[in-house]
Amino acid sequence: MLTPAARGTLGETVLEALRAGNTAGLAELPGPDDADDAQITLWSLFELHHRGFDDVADELEWDPQLIALRRRLEDDLEQQLRDRAPEPPAPGAFAEDFFAFIAGHDGPSAAAHLHRTATKEQALEFLRHKSIYTLKESDHTTWTIPRLSYPVKAAVVELQYDEYGGGNPHRLHANLFAKGLAASGLDAEYGAYIDEAPLEVLVQNNVMSLLGLNRRLRAASLGFLAAFEATSSAPSRKIARGLQRLDFPAEMIEYYTEHVEADAVHEQLAVRTVCGALLEEEPEQYENVYFGAWACLHVEDLYADRVLKEWTG
Numbered sequence: 001m002l003t004p005a006a007r008g009t010l011g012e013t014v015l016e017a018l019r020a021g022n023t024a025g026l027a028e029l030p031g032p033d034d035a036d037d038a039q040i041t042l043w044s045l046f047e048l049h050h051r052g053f054d055d056v057a058d059e060l061e062w063d064p065q066l067i068a069l070r071r072r073l074e075d076d077l078e079q080q081l082r083d084r085a086p087e088p089p090a091p092g093a094f095a096e097d098f099f100a101f102i103a104g105h106d107g108p109s110a111a112a113h114l115h116r117t118a119t120k121e122q123a124l125e126f127l128r129h130k131s132i133y134t135l136k137e138s139d140h141t142t143w144t145i146p147r148l149s150y151p152v153k154a155a156v157v158e159l160q161y162d163e164y165g166g167g168n169p170h171r172l173h174a175n176l177f178a179k180g181l182a183a184s185g186l187d188a189e190y191g192a193y194i195d196e197a198p199l200e201v202l203v204q205n206n207v208m209s210l211l212g213l214n215r216r217l218r219a220a221s222l223g224f225l226a227a228f229e230a231t232s233s234a235p236s237r238k239i240a241r242g243l244q245r246l247d248f249p250a251e252m253i254e255y256y257t258e259h260v261e262a263d264a265v266h267e268q269l270a271v272r273t274v275c276g277a278l279l280e281e282e283p284e285q286y287e288n289v290y291f292g293a294w295a296c297l298h299v300e301d302l303y304a305d306r307v308l309k310e311w312t313g
Helices: 009-020 035-047 058-062 062-085 094-103 110-116 120-134 150-163 172-182 200-215 215-230 234-245 250-281 281-313
Strands: none
Touching: 009 035, 035 062, 058 062, 058 150, 058 215, 058 281, 062 200, 062 250, 094 215, 094 250, 094 281, 110 120, 110 281, 120 200, 120 281, 150 172, 150 215, 150 250, 172 215, 200 215, 200 281, 215 250, 215 281, 234 250
């Protein structure tokens, strides 16, 4: 993958510096022009810790200037989220309270639109947007594993083993999605559609990387995971039925049908065993677990609200 197109003055300067390998002074640059400029720049800096870019030297991954700039941008993103996050429910029976918290959330649903009324073009756009994350599905959670105690680590690895295909690369979820993209006539190359990704897709991906990369946010990353799994099964069923309605190929539908059953199991594991075990050991992480869970719901709401307004007027 090559570096994406810039979306403002900051991005132009940073991406040119990445390609040239000259990062002097980047940490002192003025702030971004707007949210798009900030988020594509932050996404590019985070991507150095994923697969990187073909036109950027691998040695720049931990460049001090880039890390300092990334810290500025990710701190701004985290603060924006914390300013909007609600107070968590009072501590009680964690699993039951967490599922009630998820059930009580009433946000817009792109899946419901895809199920009943989306056009083929809208479904293809949805898949292109989702490819930015899904072609590296679960990788941000894997970053948390070295930061966890043995019981929590074992539970996360159990879940991740399923996400990564149980040792079979053909069943790895990201690979299933790539096969579905190709069968649908879309580009299955990693990052192929980054230049058309709206702001909300960038924010969603950046929040995952923010939580996964920072050890102090490990509980928030696991809370994000738990909310993600707890809100995946039913929407996946709706999306699969919508894709069937629109005559998408079996390979694309299979990705979503795989998640109907798998995530129904994963939600129990993520909430009760992963987050439950974490909070038994570190009860002081309670607020961060809920912060991550809320962030998961919030960024999906932002995306759904954006595309539904575009699709339905």
